[in-house]
Amino acid sequence: MKKYCYTLLSVSVLAACYSGQASANLRQQCLLGVPQFHGEPVQGDPNSLPVYIEADRAELNQPTSARYEGDVEVKQGNRYLTTQSLEVIQTGTEQNPVRNAYVKGGVTYKDDLINLTGSAARLDLDSKDGDLSNVDYQLVGRQGRGTAEETELRSRYRLMRNATFTSCLPGDDAWSVYAKEMRQDLEDEVAEMWHARFLVRGVPVFYTPYLQLPIGDRRRSGLLIPEVGSSSRDGYFYAQPIYWNIAPNYDATIIPKYMSHRGWQLNGEFRYLTLLGEGRFAGEYLGDDRYTDYVGENRSRHLFHWAHNAAFWNNWRLNVNYTKVSDKRYFSDFDSNYGSSTDGYATQFVKLSYFQPNYNISLSARQFQVFDESDIGPYRAMPQLDFNYYRNGIADGRLDFKLFSQAVRFDNDSNLMPTAWRFHLEPSLNLPLANQYGSVNIETKLYATHYNQRKGRSDRAEDIQRSVNRVLPQVKVDAQTVLVDQKSFIDGYSQTLEPRVQYLYRPYKDQSNIGSSLNSEYLGFGYDSTLLQQDYFSLFRDRRYSGLDRIASANQFTFGGTTRFFDENANERFNFSLGQILYVNHSRIDNSAENSTSGRSSSWAAEANWKINDQWNWRGSYQYDTRLDETSLANSTLEYNPSGNNLIQLNYRFASQAYIDQNLTRSANRYNQDIQQLGATVAWEIGNHWAMVGRYYHDIALNKPIEQYLGAQYNTCCWSVGVGYRRYVTSKANQEYKDDKDTFYDRSILFTVELRGLSNNHNSGISRMLGKGLLPYVKPFDL
Incomplete structure (x- = not known):
């Protein structure tokens, strides 16, 4: 056999989508059905490398044509092409030759990005362009495959007609996207689809005249996973996040949310990263709250949040944490990422600081928006100037000196x-x-x-x-x-x-x-x-x-x-x-x-931590009040964490009524009895597909549950579905506690559906489920 050198076309279609932390077991299972590249990737321009051709037979007609027959193998760097028949035809002049390669009888192509097969191909050996028919492709090292009747391969983009794409493994057609025309831009790392249909098990369920999907590591604008569910407080609700990739250092998420009991709510978050720092603006707005149990005069409910952190000019720092809501019941009535009903207040704080090795100075302002019904709220400190000076090793190295100084003005809304x-x-x-x-x-x-x-x-x-x-x-x-x-x-x-x-x-x-x-x-x-x-x-x-x-x-x-x-x-x-x-x-x-x-x-105060073994941990604290001659405070946490995200945690906390009366202000004391609460959290990954989280907190003194949650998520390589049920204690406006019947609960069901394989994120969903609730999971051990 003879070997001849020609320059062949590069074929690279569909690269990696967003990378992320993956669950090892499920990810490894998914990658079993994905082709892997073996060898060292070639650095530099592959088009400049020599081409090696091996075939059973070769017929050369210099300089117009060459034909290769029988087990034809073409190699160029990481590229590997096999076929049964390859013909190279050269036309044009000697100074401007035009060389095309024609493949008939089927073609197979492999490199470090993609594997594909086709029935026929035309390759322009000068422009590196190519046209293929009846293509079946699969990504290398990550999920993604599809078909196309006609494919145009260009240096920057791939144009496919009557094309499909899915992240499901071969043999699994759980979902796919079919498009009359699909353009894959390799520089912008995006696939644009026209007249696209979304299919579930081959059945069309959604049509759109235009659709974008990411095909690379870059962030892309588009729709995110929606939230669907029902709540006794909000009614049926649907929230559709829309992600807008404004620039490499700016992005925004806009979330229209419809609640059948309340109406339309518009939520949004804008993130930025500039030379002046990084931060985010967030807002939530409900123009007219239709909820019948809300008795506030202002039916417009809204939230504004701004967080900013900056380090500039080497020694300067700026920190902002500002949250303001329309009314005191906002966090009791709405689930928000920027506050909770258990906080009792929203912080509004800004601080500018200057640091040197032996001193620092800061100018700040702070106030609180409180959510109780007290007529007199807290003071705001505005402005506040702090100066700290440190000098160690004075007086022949024996003494350390420190000076703290402050000037602050206090004001109050109450006359x-x-x-x-x-x-x-x-x-x-x-x-x-x-x-x-x-x-x-x-x-x-x-x-x-x-x-x-x-x-x-x-x-x-x-x-x-x-x-x-x-x-x-x-x-x-x-x-x-x-x-x-x-x-x-x-x-x-x-x-x-x-x-x-x-x-x-x-x-x-x-x-x-x-x-x-x-x-x-x-x-x-x-x-x-x-x-x-x-x-x-x-x-x-x-x-x-x-x-x-x-x-x-x-x-x-x-x-x-x-x-x-x-x-x-x-x-x-x-x-x-x-x-x-x-x-x-x-x-x-x-x-x-x-x-x-x-x-x-x-009081006697005691604390203990015990790492029983690599799976079991215990932590507890205890306070015995010698004046009251009784236990005033106690808490205990026992956690079993055998591997990964699997855990079982038991919690208990106690506060005596006498301790509450002596140490808390009258406005904060809403209990006429001891606080005794028992809680349990279970999170478990069952096999490679199921993940379940259960949480239960019970008030022993009231003999009533505080919060109950049960969530389950089923994960496959290309889709996941989750459902969660939550029931927790809440309150109504002007609520009076006369007897046990005055305890109000909100019940909600949340559904999530996610298409997987578009990223390397194969997490089980346990972290998301653990983070929800009045009392989200916290790992309490410090050993």
């Missing part, structure tokens, strides 16, 4: 509430001492605060002291050590004991002249202070209250410790922490007994 400027300086010196036995940190700090307060604008506003100065020194000594036992009482484990003792002193100063007593019913204390919830780690905090308006006196010792167990591979398997504060004097902020600690000690 009854005062307004104020607050100026604060907080310098501190820290002496760290450490050796092989442990460490001691000795810290001195000074709180120096000045208030310039103005009485509320209403005639009924209470009088307030206009100028207030508060200076409080503080001394803290914190000692801790780590004791290691290489052979603990458990064979094969080492153990550490980490005792910690802290002494804190701060003198008392009456602070009832800061802020208004009216405000204590909502926020708790002052302009921005609230009582902090206590756990083991909070025992060692400097202050009992957040914010700076209430700095309680302190003369106390905190005793605590942690023990840890490590296996023979130095992996931490268990830890347990226990602590308590002993008060030398009661901690107080004014002369009110309600705002003072009672008894000589705080």
Whole structure:
């Protein structure tokens, strides 16, 4: 056999669609029916490589023609063509020859992108164009196949007539798209189809005069997977996401949603990435809410959200998180990605910061839109200027210095509430001492605060002291050590004991002249202070209250410790922490007994984590109130996670009524009993096709379920279908809790259908189902 060199045509049709994280088992199963490329891909222009032809017989008529017969094999780089008959004909002049190759009797072509067969072909060896008849093609390394009666192959595009495409594997015709004409643009990575019909099991179910499908890694504008379902609150609903790929750094998603009980809602999100930062704008708008149980005067319901993060000029940062809704019941009535009814408020925050190695400065504004029925809402801090300075190793390297300073203005929508400027300086010196036995940190700090307060604008506003100065020194000594036992009482484990003792002193100063007593019913204390919830780690905090308006006196010792167990591979398997504060004097902020600690000690606080083995984990916390002589808080989580996304999680949480009454404001306390809630979440992949999620949370005190969810999704290589049922506690406007019958539930059913194989995303759907609900799944372990 003789070998001759010619330049042949490149055939590359339909490339990869969106890539994504895949479920290994299903993805591997799907790829079993997909041809794979074996060998090293050739770099550079394949058209410049030599062509090798092998055939049983060859007849050369130089320079006009050449004919190859019998098991003809043509190779050029990664390209491989086989046929039984190949004829090359050259016409034109010697200076401008025209060379065409004609294939009859069937042709098979393979490369690193596509495998195809056809009945006949014409290949232009000069322009690299070609025409094929009766083509049957299949993508290499990914799902995608189809047919075409006539195919024109050009350098930039492929034009197919009477063509089909599907991501289903051979032998599976679950769905396909048929088009009179299909143009595949290889640069823009998109397939345009005219007079397209969508077929299910060969039966046409949808027609459109024009359709686009992505055939590459680029984002493409078009329709996304819709959501269909029903809800006792919204009625039947249909949401159709429309994706708009505006530019490489801009895109938008527009979601018209119809709800039979409410009407049309238009939702949208715009994302951007510029030199000034990245972020998103989002909005939701319902012009006229027809829901009969909604009693608000404004029937127009809407939401606006803006999130922005920027780093510019090396040292500058800008952060924005702004959410505003039309009414207080918005998140109770609508499911939204930008807030939840369990939050209780929406944050509106902007901050501009400048950073240097030893200091940083920031200018910010913050306010909250709250959703309860209190007449007096929280204060907004606008503007707020913060300055932090750090210098370690001063005084011959022995001391660390830190300065925090702040200037902020507080305002309130209520005419009854005062307004104020607050100026604060907080310098501190820290002496760290450490050796092989442990460490001691000795810290001195000074709180120096000045208030310039103005009485509320209403005639009924209470009088307030206009100028207030508060200076409080503080001394803290914190000692801790780590004791290691290489052979603990458990064979094969080492153990550490980490005792910690802290002494804190701060003198008392009456602070009832800061802020208004009216405000204590909502926020708790002052302009921005609230009582902090206590756990083991909070025992060692400097202050009992957040914010700076209430700095309680302190003369106390905190005793605590942690023990840890490590296996023979130095992996931490268990830890347990226990602590308590002993008060030398009661901690107080004014002369009110309600705002003072009672008894000589705080609650006992305990926390533990246990990695039982690679599949089982447990975490729990417990708080025993010595003043109430009862358990005040407790929670426990046990999780079984054998592999992948499979898990079983059990949760329990408890809060006593006495603890709620003592530590929460009256407006926040809607319980007249203990909180006892038990929950369970199960997520499981059954084989390669089924995924199921079940969730159940029950209020033991009310003896009523809080939330119930059951979802299932069936996945194949080219389609998936899912259904979810959800029932959860909600509320009605002006609802009064008189008896157990005043508990209202919303019931909803959600259907999802997805065409698969257009991307490498073969996930089972478990993550999406776990993320839905009032109490979405959270992995709680930190070992």
